[in-house]
Amino acid sequence: MQPQDSAARYLQVKHFILEQIAGGELPPGARVPSENELVRRLTVARMTANRALRELAADGVLVRVAGVGTFVAEQRVHAHPLEVRNIADEIRSRGHTHSVRVVALQSVPARGAAAERSGVRPGSTLFYSLLVHCEDGEPLQVEERHVNPQAAPDYLQHDFTRTTPHEILVRAAPLQRAEHTVRALVPEARIRRLLRLGAGEAALLIRRRTYSKGRIASIADLYHPGSRYELTATI
Amino acid sequence: MQPQDSAARYLQVKHFILEQIAGGELPPGARVPSENELVRRLTVARMTANRALRELAADGVLVRVAGVGTFVAEQRVHAHPLEVRNIADEIRSRGHTHSVRVVALQSVPARGAAAERSGVRPGSTLFYSLLVHCEDGEPLQVEERHVNPQAAPDYLQHDFTRTTPHEILVRAAPLQRAEHTVRALVPEARIRRLLRLGAGEAALLIRRRTYSKGRIASIADLYHPGSRYELTATI
DNA sequence: AGCTTATACCTGTCTAGACAACTGGCCGTG
DNA sequence: CACGGCCAGTTGTCTAGACAGGTATAAGCT
Structure with missing residues (x-):
């Protein structure tokens, strides 16, 4: 070996x-x-x-x-299985260029639904990032993420145009488990604009919860344009 | 070779x-x-x-x-991340009642996109079924299916209110492999009516291709209301 | 008893060589 | 010009042997 x-x-x-x-x-x-x-x-x-x-x-x-x-x-128009794989590799493996736009990057108080889903107590601090991943300049994924500071204390210091959040999390702490939830929806205007979607277009939402050391490390909402993205899996 | x-x-x-x-x-x-x-x-x-x-x-x-x-x-086949469970079992496991409405059940000539996807030569015969699965009377899945007659010669003879197409296929021939493609879309009016969806609502489409003896046994398009259905997976 | 070491077995990988089958182009023949 | 055969290059596969590294068990020592 x-x-x-x-x-x-x-x-x-x-x-x-x-x-x-x-x-x-x-x-x-x-x-x-x-x-x-x-x-x-x-x-x-x-x-x-x-x-x-x-x-x-x-x-x-x-x-x-x-x-x-x-x-x-x-170019395969579809993604690989539901594995924990970052979108950057996926795009590059198709031979296309991957670029990221950082829309927001800050720490936010945990409150409401986000707090409940994260399993942290309301009032504590979470890291928050909102990125748009583009394939050849075309938006392919909006990544909205809440990160548990204990899982990656220096999360906010990174240059997300060079490394993806997922890479940072993996490097900071080994991820044990990931839960995925896949839904179809017509997104709110905020997401729609970032994905450059039409008013009536559908989006594929993958909510990914990763666990590290028994605690939730991060919750990511990954929005994809329904017309340009599909998930594939073989059993 | x-x-x-x-x-x-x-x-x-x-x-x-x-x-x-x-x-x-x-x-x-x-x-x-x-x-x-x-x-x-x-x-x-x-x-x-x-x-x-x-x-x-x-x-x-x-x-x-x-x-x-x-x-x-x-547990191989039944625990894969994107395992799409039998909808009837899924509903019953939630303690709800499952019912089926048979909208169409016939043999059709393979033509166009369906033929191409099935891998059969255009002009040959395929079995076709269109079912609506309901949870407590509420439509939860529209199942549109094309079946290769060689995989299940007596497909059309079954009572689909008692057994699901998937069970029939499994019994007729061992399924080797399944490919799933998941997409989000705003469905055409035909599907929308069957699911009782609003005009602008999104649907989650799972296209499942099953293989038996190296040939495609069946292609199923499973439409779900985006607001009431989600796919979960743990890795 | 408890620890260390030897050992057998397992997977993981790499190599050099071999033959089969397919493809495309070149070339000669009709 | 059309056709067929030859040939080089490519993938597909199989073999026999080799070494590295992980693991569990048994043997031996303290």
Whole structure:
């Protein structure tokens, strides 16, 4: 078993490909280096390159055609399963650019529904952030989040255009469990404007509650435009 | 490339395991033959056995622990994050009464989008059902379903007020896999009326594709009122 | 008894080589 | 020009062997 800092070779190959997709050197439809090419360039065995490409194909990142080659998959319009995965990776894995707009970032007193849902006593302080994640400039997710200060004391100090809230939380404390609730709704005007939705358009809301050390670490309301986002899961 | 009728060895190994799970010889939690055991019993290379077990683990069928062994995962199909439970069970488990109204039940020619999604050739026959599931008389789900006749030849003969389509399909043929797609939308008038939704209300659409014997067995579009239904998942 | 060590077994990974099957293009033939 | 065959490149798979690292158990020592 390789230690974390020197990842397995097949993971290095996967990252080699994924980074080129994220960086735009490999746009959708582009031909990916063949297995033998990877063998030469990365000095690995063909089986290792094969495993990397095969797994990326299984994830839908690549498309392989026997006898022809391996190509970057055309943009999948849908998301991956309901795993705890951040939207930035999801967008980048489609080869698109991810950008964030920070609408609000502050500490707020816990009160009313938010306090009740967070499980903290009313009056205590919560961190609050409201971000808009865009794919190629188009808003794809509004992330409204309340964070338990005990789970990430330096939450407000981060630059959210560089790291996502989820990454910060994961780094601060291991997340044990996540509860998801998925609903369809026609959002209030505030959310609608941020997502640039029409008046009658529906949104998909994923409310994600993450737990760390037995306490609620964060509650995130993730709004997505119903017309441009869908969740997929395979059992 | 092996021809279809003599599957690849690693697929044979996967089937060898899957059949023992399906047959009950390997209940959840049971220890699966180790890689070396499979090498001896099935006369394959260890890499081949390794790939089979690794893929089954990636699918969540097995759980592997380095240094210990490989085991059948606990409750597979019924505990997946996005498991969409039988709506009848779900309603009854809340202590409410479940009732069904059969709006349509017929065989239809496969054409257009439905044919394409089903993977059957245009012109062949599909079974079609349109049901409304109610909780205490209130519509909670519109179930629009296309069924592959090969998966359940006697589909149209059943009394859907007593058994649900899903139960019939499970009984007719073991379901291998299900794909779910979740979307939010403001439904067309036809669905809106069946759900007794207001003009601007959102609906949660779950499209469920089930596979049996490698073929699509059924495609179901499940519409739910956004205001009264939500999907929950724990990871 | 309690602790340490050796050991057998397990998964995880990597390698080098091999053969099969598919694809596209090149080239010669009719 | 049309057709068929050859060929290089690619993916798909399988093998036998190797080493690393984790885990549980048994043996041995204090």
